[in-house]
Amino acid sequence: MARYIFITGGVVSSLGKGLASAALGALLQARGFTVRLRKLDPYLNVDPGTMSPFEHGEVFVTDDGAETDLDLGHYERFTGVHARKTDSISSGRIYSNVLEKERRGEYLGKTIQVIPHVTNEIKDFLTIGDDEVDFMLCEIGGTVGDIEGLPFFEAIRQFIHERPRGQCILMHLTLLPYLAASGELKTKPTQHSVKELQSIGLAPDVLVCRSEHPIPEKERAKIALFCNVRPDHVIPAYDLKSIYAAPLAYHSAGLDQAVLDAFGISPAPRPDMSRWDDVMDRLQNAEGEVKIAIVGKYTQLEDAYKSIAEALTHGGMANRVRVKADWVDSEKLEGEGAHLLDGYHGIIVPGGFGERGTEGMVAAARYAREKQVPYLGICLGMQMAVIEAARNLADMPDAGSEEFDHEAGKTRFTPVVYHLKEWVQGNYTVNRKLGDDKGGTMRLGAYTAVLEPGSKISEIYDGALEMEDRHRHRYEVDAKYRDQLEDAGLRFSGMSPDGKLPEVIEYPDHPWFIGVQSHPELKSKPFAPAPLFAGFVEAAKEGARLV
Template sequence: MARYVFITGGVVSSLGKGLASAALGALLQARGFTVRLRKLDPYLNVDPGTMSPFEHGEVFVTDDGAETDLDLGHYERFTGVPARKTDSISSGRIYTNVLEKERRGDYLGKTIQVIPHVTNEIKDFLRTGEDEVDFMLCEIGGTVGDIEALPFFEAIRQFIQEQPRGECILMHLTLLPYLTASGELKTKPTQHSVKELQSIGLAPDVLVCRSEQQIPEKEREKIALFCNVRRDAVIPAYDLKTIYGAPLAYHQAGLDQAVLDAFGINPAPRPNLTRWEDVMDRLTHANEGEVRIAIIGKYTQLEDAYKSIAEALTHGGMANRVKVKIEWLDSEVFETEDPSPMLEGLHAILVPGGFGERGTEGKIRAAQWAREKKIPYLGICLGMQMAVIEAARNLAGIADAGSEEFDHEAGGRRFTPIVYHLKEWVQGNHLVERKVGDDKGGTMRLGAYDAVLSEGSKVAEVYGTTRIEERHRHRYEVDLTYREALEEKGLLFSGMSPDGKLPEIVEHQGHPWFIGVQFHPELKSKPFAPHPLFASFVKAAVEVSRLV
C-alpha cells in the first residue's frame, strides 16, 4: 500500500506547488522508490479542456486521452512516469460523478450532501491504484481557506484518519514576504496559513517556505515553534535560474530527508542524483552557442499557454549543448505586416497548435517564409495544417485553400476545405464518431495513437524507426483528397495512421528541415530524454546559426 504525501499551499497562489511536488517525486525516485503524482483542482469545470489558454495555460494530454492541468506536465517531465486519467480530478468531475450516481439511484433515495457523498467520491479517487507504487503525491490546487477547496481538505482529513497511522503526511507551501523598508522577512503570513489548516483539522508535517531572501536560522526556529513542526522540516525554497535545478536544490535543503523522517523511514536509502547532475551540467555548460527560435502563435502573451513546447525546446538545446532563446511572436501581426523584418536573423520557426481562425493567416505566411528561405520549420497540430494550406495555395494552385473550421465559424463556405472536420476514427478496437454540433469538452481525438512513417523519410531518420506513438488533441484533419496534388509539388505525407486514412506527418522534400505533425510531441519530452523531433529541430537551427 502506498504512503501518501498531500501537498497544499497557503498565503498566495502560484508558489510552485506543482514544481515542488514534481521535484519531490524525482528525489524519491533517486532513492529507489516508485511514485505517482496526482492533482486535485477545486474549479467547477469538468476539466481544463474547454478553458481559454489565457485563463488556464496549456492543456496537458495523457496517453489515455485525459485533458488535464499543466502541472501534470511537470510531473511527467521530472519523473518520467506517464500520467493517466486517474491522476487528475476537479470539483466539476467529482460533482458530475455524484449527480450521475444520484440519477441512477445508486444512493437508494438518500439525501445527497457534501459530507459524506462528495468527500467519499474524493477518497475513492485518492485510493485508485494505491497498491501500484511506494508513494502517492497528491497536490491540491489553490490555497488553504479557498471556499471551493473545502471539500477536498475535509476529504483529506477523513482519509488520513482512515489510513493506518504513519501512512500519510502533509506538506504545506507558504510565502515568507520580505519588507524592504524594515529589512525583515515576515513569518506571520505562514503562521496564519498553518493556523487556517489547523482550524479544519489538518496539521503540516513539512513546511516549504518560498522566499526571495535567505531565511536566517532564527526565523526557521521561530516558524518551527509557532507552526508546531520540527525545525529540520522547515525547508527553504529560493528562486532558481531554471526549474530543473529544483531537485538538487530541494535535496540540498533537506526536503526528501524531511519527508522520509516524517514517515519514520530510517535509515533512508542513499540518493542517486546522477540524472539531475547531468541535466544541470547540460544546462549550465551550453558550450556550442545559442540559437534563436521563434514561436509564432496566437496565445504568446501568456507563455504558460505553450509551456510544454518551451520546455521541449529547452530539452532540445540540452541534447545539443546549446542555449535556446525563444522569440515569442503574435501570428496576428503577420496578417498586416511583412514578416521578413521580424524573422530575419532567426534560426528556426515553430508554429504551435490552436483553435479558431484568428491569427491563422499569419501562421500561413510564417510557413511560407520558412519554406522559401529554407529555414527549419516545425508545425504542430494547427501548425501542420497551416503548412499544408500554404503549400496548397502557393504550390498546388488552390488559391482559396482553407479549413472547414474557418467556414464553420463564418457561417458559410469561403474556402476550399483542405482541412476538414474529423467525423470518425478508430480508437483501439472501436469506431469513434463525431458531429460538428457535439459538445466541445472531451470530443476531440485525444490521447496516444500509432503512426507509420515512410521508409527513407526525414521523420523516419529523426525517430530512427518507422513506427511511433504520439499524443493527439484535435478535431480537424488534412483531407487526403489533395494528397497527390501536394506530393507532386514536394510536400510528402511521410506519416500516416496505421489504416492509412489519417495524415500524421508532412515534410517538404528538398528543404533542409521542414516538418509538420498532427500530434503534440512536446508532451512526451523530458530533460533527461529530449524528444527526437525537438533534438533534431534544434540541431537544424544550430546548423543555420553557423551559416549566418
C-alpha cells in the same frame, strides 16, 4: 499500500506547488522509490479542456486521452512517469460523478450531501492504483481557506484519519514576505496559514517556505515553534534560474530527508543524483545559442505553450546549446509582414483553435519554405503548412480550413482541412458531429503513425517505421488532396495505420521542414528529449553555424 504525501499551499497562489511536488517525486525516485503524482483541482469545470489558454495556460493531454492541468506536465517531465486519467480530478468531475450515481439510484434514495457523498467520491479517487507505487503525491490546487477547496480538505482529513498511523503526511507551501523598509522576513502570514489548516483538522508535517531572501536560522526556529513542526522540517525554497535546478536545490535544503523522516523511514536509502547533475551540466555549460521564433496566437501568456518551451529547452540540452525562444504574435505577422522572422535559426508554429492569426501562421510556413529555415509545425502548425503548400504550390489559391468556414457561417475555402467525423481508436470507431459538446470530443490521447521508409521523420526516429504521440484536435488534413500536394513537392511521410489520416508532412528538398498532427512536446523530458525537438534544434544549430 502506498504512502501518501498531500501538498497544499497557503498565503498566496502560484507558489510553485506543482514544481515542488514534481521535484519531490524526482528526489524520491533518486532514492529508489516508485512514485505517482496526482492533482486535485477545486474549480467546477469538469476538466480544463474547454478553458481558454489565457485563463488556465496549456491543456496537458495524457496517453489515455485525459485533458488535464499543466502541472501534470511538470510531473511527467521530472519523474518520467506517464500520467493517466486517474491522476487528475476537479470538483466538477467529482460532483458530476456523484450526480450521475444519484440519477442511477445508486444511493438508494438517500439525501445527497457534501459529507459523506462528495468526500467519499474524493477518497475513492485517491485510492486508485495505490498498490502500484511506494509513494502517492497528491497536490491540492488553490490556497487553503478558499471556499471551493473545503470538500477536498475535509476528504483529506478523513482519509488521513482512516489510514494506519504513519501512512500519510502533509506538506504545506507558504510565502515569507520581505519588508524592505524594515529589512525583515515576516513569518506571521505562514503562521496564519498553518492556523487555517489546523482549524479544519489538518497539521503540516513539512513546511516549504518560499522566499526571495535567505531565511535566518532564528526565523526557521520561530516558524517551527509557532507552526508545531520540527526545525529541520522547515525547508527554504528560493527563486531559481531554471526549474530543473529544483531537485538539486530541494535536496540541498533537505526536503527529501525531512519527508522520509516524517514517515519514519530510517535509515533512508542514499540518493543517486547523477541524472540531475547531468541535466544541470547541459544547461549551464551550453556551447552556443540558437534563436527560435514561436509563431502563435496565445503569445501574451507563455504558459499557453508551456510544454513547447520546455521541449525546446530539452532539445537544447541534447545539442548542448542554449535556446533563445521569442514569442511572435501571428496577428502581428499578418500586419507587419514575414520580415519579422529575419535572423531566426528556426520557426515553430504550435497548435491552437479558431481562425484568428492563422494567416500569419501561413506566412510563417511560406517564409520557412522559401528561405530554407528549419520549420516545425505542430497540430494547427502542420495544417497551416499544408494550406500554404496548397495555395502556393498546388494551384489551390482558395485553400483553407472547414474550421474557419464553420466560424464564419459560410463557405469561403476549399477545405483541405476538414472536421473529423469518424476515426479508429483502438478496436472501435469514434463518431463526432459539429454540434457535439466541445469538452472531451476531440481526437485525444496517444495514436500511432506509420512512417514512410527513408523519410526525414523516420530518420529522426532512428529508422523506425512507426511513432506514437499524443493528439488533441478535431480538424484533420484531408487525405483526398494527397496526390495533388505530393505532385507539388510536399511529402506525406506519416499516416494513420488505416491510411486515412495524414500524421506527418515534410519537404524532401528542404534542410528541415516537418509538420506533425500530434503534440510531441507533451512527452519530452530533460533527460529524454522528444526526438523531433532534438532534431529541430540540431538543424537550427547547423543553420546558425553556417550564418
